[in-house]
Amino acid sequence: xxxxxxxxxxxxIGGGIGGLSAALALTRKGxxxxxxxxxxxxxxxxxxxxxAPNCTRILDDYGLLRETVALGVLPEHMVMKDAxxxxxxxxxxxKDLQRRYGFPYMVIHRSDLLGIFLRACxxxxxxxxxxxxxxxxxxxxxxARVTFAGGxxxxxxxxxxxxxxxxxxxxxxVHDEPVNSAYVAYRGAVPFDQVRTNDVHEKDVVVYIxxxxxxxxYPLRGGRMFxxxxxxESPKALAGEEHWGTPDELDRAFDGMCPQIRKxxxxxWRDRWWRMFDRDPIMNWVSGRIALLGDAAHPPLxxxxxxxxxxxxxxxxxxxxxxxxxxxxxxxxSGVDWDKALGAYEAVRPExxxxxxxxxxxxxxxxxxxxxxxxxxxxxxxxxxxYDYSFTDWVYGPTALTPDQEPELYPTIPLDSVND
Ligand SMILES: Cc1cc2nc3c(=O)[nH]c(=O)nc-3n(C[C@H](O)[C@H](O)[C@H](O)COP(=O)(O)OP(=O)(O)OC[C@H]3O[C@@H](n4cnc5c(N)ncnc54)[C@H](O)[C@@H]3O)c2cc1C
Numbered sequence: 001x002x003x004x005x006x007x008x009x010x011x012x013i014g015g016g017i018g019g020l021s022a023a024l025a026l027t028r029k030g031x032x033x034x035x036x037x038x039x040x041x042x043x044x045x046x047x048x049x050x051x052a053p054n055c056t057r058i059l060d061d062y063g064l065l066r067e068t069v070a071l072g073v074l075p076e077h078m079v080m081k082d083a084x085x086x087x088x089x090x091x092x093x094x095k096d097l098q099r100r101y102g103f104p105y106m107v108i109h110r111s112d113l114l115g116i117f118l119r120a121c122x123x124x125x126x127x128x129x130x131x132x133x134x135x136x137x138x139x140x141x142x143x144a145r146v147t148f149a150g151g152x153x154x155x156x157x158x159x160x161x162x163x164x165x166x167x168x169x170x171x172x173x174v175h176d177e178p179v180n181s182a183y184v185a186y187r188g189a190v191p192f193d194q195v196r197t198n199d200v201h202e203k204d205v206v207v208y209i210x211x212x213x214x215x216x217x218y219p220l221r222g223g224r225m226f227x228x229x230x231x232x233e234s235p236k237a238l239a240g241e242e243h244w245g246t247p248d249e250l251d252r253a254f255d256g257m258c259p260q261i262r263k264x265x266x267x268x269w270r271d272r273w274w275r276m277f278d279r280d281p282i283m284n285w286v287s288g289r290i291a292l293l294g295d296a297a298h299p300p301l302x303x304x305x306x307x308x309x310x311x312x313x314x315x316x317x318x319x320x321x322x323x324x325x326x327x328x329x330x331x332x333x334s335g336v337d338w339d340k341a342l343g344a345y346e347a348v349r350p351e352x353x354x355x356x357x358x359x360x361x362x363x364x365x366x367x368x369x370x371x372x373x374x375x376x377x378x379x380x381x382x383x384x385x386x387y388d389y390s391f392t393d394w395v396y397g398p399t400a401l402t403p404d405q406e407p408e409l410y411p412t413i414p415l416d417s418v419n420d
Pocket of ligand 1: 016
């Protein structure tokens, strides 16, 4: 751990995309921020990340969009296909989508995005501390305190807990457990040359949806790399086995799926897999001067590609309210009215994230249908107008700062309305 120079105004626990982006956002408002990460180095999985206009809008506000575009890819379309026969079901034209929302839909290597935030934090003067495993959080008169393994403590006016799915801070607010979806994700990012003859889309995000499985493909790093994600329901998980989602299950999960998927499967990493957990939404994220952010508050299933995006939105919203509730700094005090700023954050973010977490579950159910319901779903998706944005306006539009700015939810169309 490094030694302190100034007393920080804010401690951020967790140096993932959520913690780093929040630290940057708060520093831009003139606060002194110290961030603690438990790992020895900042890092992310070497796979891809989709970032929608509700995130690139914020990156633009931070002055980071140009660098992000330079390192990522601006795909032309998002194409959804049936995983069994590879028939196209629906698509988004991402150039038109950019026109509608004012900012692009992008894909980027996770470590590139993490690196962008890390460098921005360094430039902004965030104090970055690694090898610091926070084991407990507590409120103090006028602030909050964290304790690390080994017994060291630190204090500030406010603590932001961005400590991920297994958040320690979350236990201050609720005694819940991650919800096991029984689905598992395999990832693999490879040089593009390895997929050139696999009938892939070079410039699109493609999602194949199928019975109890789906498969995602998109280019990375200016098209030099190709990212694939294979997701399936684990029979071993359903049977209650402890070791589930193992590579032997991957080998069987896509039997009967289209050749495009089967060609991609041998390129998945087999030494690591991600079991898919989310948590039930909670509406209280703030305990005194301790506030949850990112996956600590709202871990989703990844089917809407909004987990990291929501984390980035959280930091932006929090910082905007801090800016609005800030008087002149005096002595050790930052001048922020934290009760008001944290209250305004908690008034708006939990409801939005609740909607996304629940929509991601529903989206997963829709993707993974089989039999008649799969055919009904396909009919519905095929009938969607490419330029109908009623399913994206509620999430890709400007991030709400107040509850009245939160847009209407997307319309629901019952599957049974289709006679197939
Ligand atoms: C297969 C898959 C695909 C996905 N695709 C997308 C996508 O396309 N778009 C998207 O927006 N989202 C996507 N997501 C979701 C996204 O990855 C997460 O929602 C996001 O990374 C959460 O960021 P976070 O910073 O809140 O948490 P994390 O990334 O989990 O970071 C938490 C950090 O805190 C540290 N930490 C934890 N505990 C402590 C402690 N006690 N003390 C100190 N440090 C601690 C950890 O080491 C870590 O660095 C995907 C997820 C998966 C699994």
